[in-house]
Amino acid sequence: MRIGELARTTGVEVDTIRYYERAGLLSAPKRSDNGYRTYAPGDLARLAFIRHCRALDIPLADIQRLLSIVDSPESDCGEINHLVDLNLARVRARLASMQALEQQLMALRGQCATPDKASACGILHELVAAAQGEACACHRPADTGATSDGARP
Amino acid sequence: MRIGELARTTGVEVDTIRYYERAGLLSAPKRSDNGYRTYAPGDLARLAFIRHCRALDIPLADIQRLLSIVDSPESDCGEINHLVDLNLARVRARLASMQALEQQLMALRGQCATPDKASACGILHELVAAAQGEACACHRPADTGATSDGARP
């Protein structure tokens, strides 16, 4: 099986497969006489595993760790729990900040009902005012507010 | 005002300020005799504006567009609405995929209650099975499922 067929079968782009090889997630496959990569069914399963983990947004370093555990089935699976927990925490943290972000953008969007001159635009006014540390829909009173705060998302 | 003071006042790191200058979001400031950047109050307001937009996760290219609109207040503000709408849509799309992701990771986490041998780990089994296209907690029946689907996050 050549790289193109592997790509079509798994839905992973050819460039990405080669990238995974460089990154050490896939071992270098055999080469045919013309230098083409030749993959075995085991490579297909391994790449499908990687692809599924990536669909779960698990970083490559974690996937590499999971693969090494898969390769040694006698090892303790406690680390697997830990990896999944870490990724879950990461996703939840990002989720919370994005929900706040959505609220802020919605509030901002509500500032401009009818398009007009930019100088009268509520959105722009809001952004400028917020940058100056005035009260705005984005920095609520509960927030630390002002120009020097740390409202990173 | 030198770059360090600007950084402290706005909460933007020195390196980032120089990066914004390179990226064209901040115009090159005057230099004093020793070559140090010397910023005017207008630069402070501009950088605070950028910082606030970044807190809203608006990409630099969009911020650059907003800044050019701010610079020409007679222009139409319709594009501002459009930019905010686009960013809102982007955030919402990402939000939806992350919520699905959280569900999938939670389902995965539920597969392993008690740490044991990796060969018996429900999480690993689930990941491998899912990669092989079998039914799993991640690919629901409603999903297109299987090894060649497009469940990108």
Next chain:
DNA sequence: CCTTGACTATGGAGTCGCTCCAGGGTTTTC
């Protein structure tokens, strides 16, 4: 036999938004 087109190879650069570093010069403080 030759061309066309699909496929594959390599190495390197580009993406985004920073962040860090080396190796220097300058200013402030003790």
Next chain:
DNA sequence: GAAAACCCTGGAGCGACTCCATAGTCAAGG
């Protein structure tokens, strides 16, 4: 006068790809 704090430039690194130029390989059609 020395130490600490500040500033400069240019370049590399991050994650996870993606795209490119250039070149070799192979099967089908004319």
